[in-house]
Amino acid sequence: MSERMERQTGESSSSAVKVSKLVKRYGDMLALDYFDLDVHQGEIFGLLGPNGSGKTTAINCILALLTFDEGTVRVFDEPIGPTSYALKRRIGIVPQNVAVFNELTVEENIDYFCSLYVPDRARRHALVEDALDFVGLRDYRRFRPSKLSGGLLRRLNIACGVAHKPDLIFFDEPTVAVDPQSRNAILEGIQRLNHEGATVIYTSHYMEEVEQICDRILIMDHGRHLALGTADELKAMIDTGERISVETDDLGGLHHEAGTQQALEQLRALPCVMSADYDGHELTVRCRRGDHNLLDVLTLLKSNGTNIGHLSSRQPTLNDVFLELTGTALRD
Template sequence: MSVNSAVRVEHLIKRYGDTLALDYFDLDVHEGEIFGLLGPNGSGKTTAINCILALLTYSEGSISVFGEPLTPTSYDLKRRIGIVPQNVAVFDELTVAENIDYFCSLYVPDRKRRRKLVDEAIEFVGLEEFRTFRPKKLSGGLLRRLNIACGIAHRPELIFFDEPTVAVDPQSRNAILEGIQRLNREGATVVYTSHYMEEVEQICDRVLIMDHGRHLALGTSEELKGMIELGERITVETLDLGEHGRSAEQVLDHIRNLGFVIEAVYDGRELSIRCRRGAHNLLDVLDVLKAENVSIGHLTSRPPTLNDVFLELTGTALRD
């Protein structure tokens, strides 16, 4: 089955003076998918998007959108694209409906058709009760929804969402994520950038992890997790790891000698164990703790997350 590329970036280099913002960066977004760009602030996500949209020039490399090069004057191609920027970009002097109508008019000159599209966009983001409000009267979450409506009202085939849930409440965040998934079901290809790993894991078909302008790893969430050594993280609340005749370090050594254990640490309240993949890791750890007469409080076992993938690939946690 052949796959068409909505966006293809090859060996992209972007410099700001002596700073290398994109370092031979590669990207291939398939039509019809939600593609996640996961990386911390400063990793190059926004720079990559601005280069793709011809908002920034770049030093070397090539970019195509729907198989065509995108230049500042590729107006027909730009009509097929929507952008929801990280920073809210609306006019304070205009109402909700007027803002959406203005941005939609950049792509759709016909007023009758535009009126229908504006109404649909307002309904889509749940701002029916606020259509006559000006932005300053909206909460942060509602303002983010307005930002989205302005970017998608013209029904683009390709939509870039750049950190759309920054500083919003959980209810608005869920509404935004559900809206993005609905847009995708209705046919839009989505590029979603974030440093919130749980959002990327929740909605994206494939994920590219990047940092310092470089492509680090690409795959589904499960494929990315399969690339790392960590297979399970076990945590045990206990206050008596070092009692009953043995020191805490002796018990830790016993646990570390289990063949699947990568690391075991104890902070006086919680025992944290990083394990390789195995069918009986938790049972084997519990057998050791039982043999050492360790009292167990809250116990958890969880598979690796994309943050664990990032940590193993880069040596640092996913920073904000």
Template sequence: MDTTLQSQAARGQDPAIRVRGLVKRYGETLALDYFDLDVRRGEIFGLLGPNGSGKTTAINCILALLTYDEGRIDVFGEPIGPTSYALKRRLGVVPQEVAVFDELTVEQNIDYFCSLYVADRRRRRKLVDDAVAFVGLGEYRRVRPGKLSGGLRRRLNIACGIAHRPELVFFDEPTVAVDPQSRNAILEGIRSLRDEGGTVVYTSHYMEEVEQVCDRILIMDHGRHLALGTADELKAMIDVGERISVESLDLPESAVEAVRGLPAVDEARYDGRELQVRCRRGERNIADVFAILEASGANIGHVTSRPPTLNDVFLEMTGTALRD
């Protein structure tokens, strides 16, 4: 069966992850507040939240690395606990911090982590070869990690986490501090895992990456589920409209004031070279702004209109930028 068809068929099955009413307390601190989550099979699922929102706690509970006070967690339709060894073999984790052994070569590192799940050496040899090829480290397989660039070490980190061919993989900030070439290779690899029928849970502070690779995105804060949907669905949930930029060297103050007075305009700033306008949703925003500027007689240069971004969604829903 074609791998894409396999992935599509998997999407109709039971969720890869189902979390209901999850509560986790640290003393008086409520880290997870009756948190719910559904991750479909065969999707890349983005989990976003500011620092301290409960993301890491939720993931560690799902992986059965943490106990919790109330709720239920099912993975592939089965409850997961500390001794769910067969279920855990179907999972993979790529942590934010590169976790490899500097005294072992690239190949030996991948083989070691794969051996934690696969005892048969012959089968493992094929899995290691596949993982090396998957992350593009063929020419470095006998090199130790200390000799690799940061981007190549990240790729090795991924190979160690996916060599045993897990059905569900957690990626925590996989592209932090990597070069553009390695970033593109990592993102393409994550898409390939999904297209081959795998399921990915992805956390990142890079909103453009989340929008690029994630099929659905959940925003959480204070241990609660705030919003869920595709990137376009999330953008449709907020009042923020486009941001309009207009180049002009002779814009009169009266025109700037008139733009500020438009019903859909939240803010307009002019620095003598460029007018920056932030709007709420509206069908005629750019036309209304342009009509005022044209009537003012000012010389107008480049005009751009940028639609709302995921960062706008995040800021409106949580009151903070993702990196705060």
């Protein structure tokens, strides 16, 4: 159990966001289909779904930017509406598309967005200084956004969304198109915000990020809640076990199509095998959960004379979970 989860269990299990039976229609299209969501205070919560799954609609309903047809939304145990200004001051949003003013400097941008929540200039000055330090932009405070690299621009986007020190923060694809160093800095910053007490709702197409920082993850599609749990709990829900990859130029031991096809048919007939594919150089075998899948596959390959080069076996990932539950890869 992570330090965050221990802190949540020990201190509070109350909800930061609770959505019940949410329905949103656009004409004949059902964007949210009795959708449920319960985000605990103090956690980093991953919200995953392919484009068109309803993620953005759900978030906009939670923020009272959209009306909905049925259901309830509560934030910190209060109903939220367009005029719930006190409640909205406790919320920060870091959008996927960078939303800053090119005419303003880094410091002026942060100050402007902070002023939407904090009118007192003296208090705001201290918050802006903290935000500059938090995202590592103090040396760039006089720069205009057009002079920043993609990674630094993403950091500015984050600073503008969190400078007022919100209790609940929505991060929508915050690491899109940034270099690895900036990505690590952003993820570490999100974890630091969480450690300081913020609840985080995080969306991303990068499964490894979600697995790295999120305490719990909800997968949705077609406006519906499909699965919820930790990364390990989600992986345990699917049939897919290990994925075996074998480099070989002579599958089946025969240098013609008949031998290759015979070997593939034998592999697919194994009880442990869900699928087997060969591109002429690499064999990929997707297995069900089992104790000796690798041994079964290798024994069969050895028996039909396949010469084996590089071999690898990996356990299921969140991508496998997503693929099995939604029938599609998490797409951009």
